[in-house]
Amino acid sequence: MKFTKYIQVSVAAIALGCAMTSCEMFGLDYQDPYEYDYEAGIPSNKLGMSTYDFIVSRSDLFSVLADAIEYAEMEDYYRMGDCTYILPTNTAFNSETSTDLCYFQTHQIPDGGVDETTGEPTTYAPSSMRAYPKEQVKEFLLYHIVKGQYTHTNLPASPTWYETYASADTAMVNMYIYKDRNPNTTFNNFDGHYKASIKPRTGNLYSSDGSYVHVIESWLDRPTKEQLNLK
Structure with missing residues (x-):
């Protein structure tokens, strides 16, 4: 049981560290922010012209x-x-x-x-x-x-x-x-x-x-x- 707890603590620590460092240790970054169009969805289907x-x-x-x-x-x-x-x-x-x-x-x-x-x-x-x-x-x-x-x-x-x-x-x-x-x-x-x-x-x-x-x-x-x- 102690061994299982150690695993749980380790996983939690990795997750916290990943959130704080953009997961750099795994070669990952946060997704770039984007502008969401709540009417058209992503990507927008609006031509913006006739x-x-x-x-x-x-x-x-x-x-x-x-x-x-x-x-x-x-x-x-x-x-x-x-x-x-x-x-x-x-x-x-x-x-x-x-x-x-x-x-x-x-x-x-x-x-x-x-x-x-x-x-x-x-x-x-x-x-x-x-x-x-x-x-x-x-x-x-x-x-x-x-x-x-x-x-x-x-x-x-x-x-x-x-x-x-x-x-x-x-x-x-x-x-x-x-x-x-x-x-x-x-x-x-x-x-x-x-x-x-x-x-x-x-x-x-x-x-x-x-x-x-x-x-x-x-x-x-x-x-x-x-x-x-x-x-």
Whole structure:
């Protein structure tokens, strides 16, 4: 029993000494102090700027998107509150940095030539959204803006359709929290979508205008009426 007491006293002494000397004897230091944001958590998800300013500030990620916004004259749409922005990076568009599922590769345009074998018009993948009609680009951008604020704290665990700012009754985006070992927001994970289970590169950012921002490295395609079970 005395031997046990000696061990207990020794452990207590080591703990006290560790607290007084920052545990230097074990090569450990106290954790550096940090500023805790009680609303956003650690680290803060607040951008401290509008969604548009965020896009412009990250040309390494959004140069194609920023150019598309300017081309479609939609800067004010990216300064709105109470909505959810889904921002495709350059990888989502550019065939030089992505796979054949990127937007430019899947939306090729005629180059004026004709295939000698098939007789069909030949096409090419552009490098800018300016190669498409302005209204097409505007509708593409509006489809990636969801009405209402949606983030990991209020999305359901089952696929749910949400209204976007794009026109037509099929302009709906499917969002939910996929529950697995690494739960994450999932977009347009429905049968027939060109790519399944799209998850954000960075999610749940909050703009100074009061909207949520999710950054994805893919683009979202609209469902058909059949996929939405519309008559």
